[in-house]
Amino acid sequence: MSVTSVTSAASVMGGDERLPQPAAADIDLVTVLHALGDPVRLTLLLSYADDAEHSCDPRGLGLEHLHKSTVSHHMRVLREAGVTTTRVAGRNRFVRLRRADLDTRFPGLLDALLAAAATPA
Amino acid sequence: MSVTSVTSAASVMGGDERLPQPAAADIDLVTVLHALGDPVRLTLLLSYADDAEHSCDPRGLGLEHLHKSTVSHHMRVLREAGVTTTRVAGRNRFVRLRRADLDTRFPGLLDALLAAAATPA
DNA sequence: GGGATGGGTGGATGATTGTCAAACCATTCA
């Protein structure tokens, strides 16, 4: 799973930067499915379906029982799978769904997944 | 993960029977994605996309390097997730995709998955 | 500067998983 490197000058410059993530063409289906085959990460995906930027604070998602570092771990798995992108701004990180990249790579998959995830148990 | 029981009279009667599998309404998205988040099982899924019945022999699928019992294990995971159904006939088992059940439960998902899986790396 | 804040890192731990090997079981066939 190759991951694009990120310039360390970001912290020097203080400008917004992206955390490492695979290029759109390198997004792998098995990796994506493995990433989403977890209840916590599927919950996160559903909350990202509004295409807005989200902080790393999972309050209001029913994930309050999890440790900070556990949520951080799950968000990294999603990002390294190519599902999300993370913008660093100051001490905040803003996570957003990579909808366009996913739609290009796997047409129809994301919509079907979101619809399925929104389905009652 | 509840699994419907199967009458043990099958082996006495000698009639065709289904191996245990979840009811259509009980198919769980996380379980399905977890099942498909493995290269071997995604390969199996792709080979089942023809809606035909398949024996448990994985020859011709590029899985010749795997032990019999390993393939058997992967097929059980798919069945218990609700992805496939298995008919027992004599000493043979015939595996088929549960396309109708999956389409009903998660509209569009299977087609998108199969299209994505058929995509070149 | 110094505390508070948002969040990640690294280690530890218990659970799950993928794989193989060997034994097993029911069925078919000679």
Place this chain on the structure above:
DNA sequence: TGAATGGTTTGACAATCATCCACCCATCCC
């Protein structure tokens, strides 16, 4: 009856994973 066939089960083992904890790091603000 005995051997071959198709497939499962059980056990073992290494690898991965989800989780927590303690600590760290950079940024923001008083």
